[in-house]
Amino acid sequence: MKIYKYDTYDKMSKAAADIVAKQLKEKPDSVICFPSGDSPTGMLTHLVDCANSGKIDLSQCFFVGLDEWVGMDQNDFGSCKHYLHANFFSKLNIAPDHITLFDAKADDLEAECEKMNAFIKSKGGLDMMIVGIGMNGHLGLNEPGTPFDLYAHLSELDPLTVEVGQKYFQQETELTHGITLGLKHLQEAKIPVLIASGIKKAPIIHEALQGLVSTEVPASILQNIKPAIILLDEDAGSELEHGA
Incomplete structure (x- = not known):
């Protein structure tokens, strides 16, 4: 694992976009997993600008969504699908068959997990998997x-996730379960990337990257993933011990 800290959120976001751009130049038909949330917005904005100015070509790339709230789809403001379409896909001319997102309204969610696993396997695995924390x-x-050894699966949401997740919605929303790629996907991704920003993330970044490796802190698995790249703004990395 390599940790990089940047003075500002924008510099961190540009660095993340540059990693994606470099991957696309080396392998135009890469399979890349994107997250939703606050941290990736700047990265996606930079990628959209680069694509629309002709600096990068996204037409051959295959995009995979990281996760979704069970029971929601693109029409639900606050859903992961809504976020990715609003901040990325709607601003680019990407073929629909190059976008693979979880159907969290599917009648059989276990089958939806297997479908996602099969798609990723058919493409030879994820070339890049970008996650937040x-x-x-x-x-x-x-x-x-x-x-740590699960692929795509259903997840019962932790109370803190339910509490923090409310910020993505315009009114209080019942959240109970999610559907997500697994930590095994992260371990097998050719380039695993974590991006994090903001002072609120500083304590958990310290615990995950310099504490004990434990399933109680899922992100601690990154310590055991040699090719992992950690991109932090100054605030998120402020509690890391000297030398990180």
């Missing part, structure tokens, strides 16, 4: 206690 150390919706 939750206040409880979750990656995607891999909540505390989640085994």
Whole structure:
């Protein structure tokens, strides 16, 4: 794992976008997983600008969504699908068959997990998997206690995830379960990337990256993933011990 800290959120976001751009130049048909949330917005904005100015070509790339709240789809403000379409897909001319997102309204969610696993496997795995980190150390919706060896799966949401998740919605919303790529996907991704910003993330970043590796802090698995790249703004990395 390599940790990089940047003075500002924008510099961190540009660095994340540059990593994606470099990957696309080396392999135009890369399979890349994007998260939703606050941290990736700047990265997606930079990528949209680069694509629309002709600096990068996204037409051959395959995009995979990291997770979704069960029971929601693109029409639900606050859903992961809504976020990715609003901040990325709607601003670009990407073929629909190059976008694979969880159907969290599917009648058979277990089958939906298997479908996602099969798609990723058929493409030879994820070339890049970008994740944020939750206040409880979750990656995607891999909540505390989640085994490290799972692929896509259903997840019962941790109370802190339910509480913090309300910020994405315009009114209080019942959240109970999620559907998510697993930590096994992260371990097998050719380039695993964590992005985090803001002073609120500083304590969990310290615990995840310099504490004990434990399923109680899912993000701690990153310590065991040699190619992992950690991108932090100054605030998020402010509690890391000297030398990180």
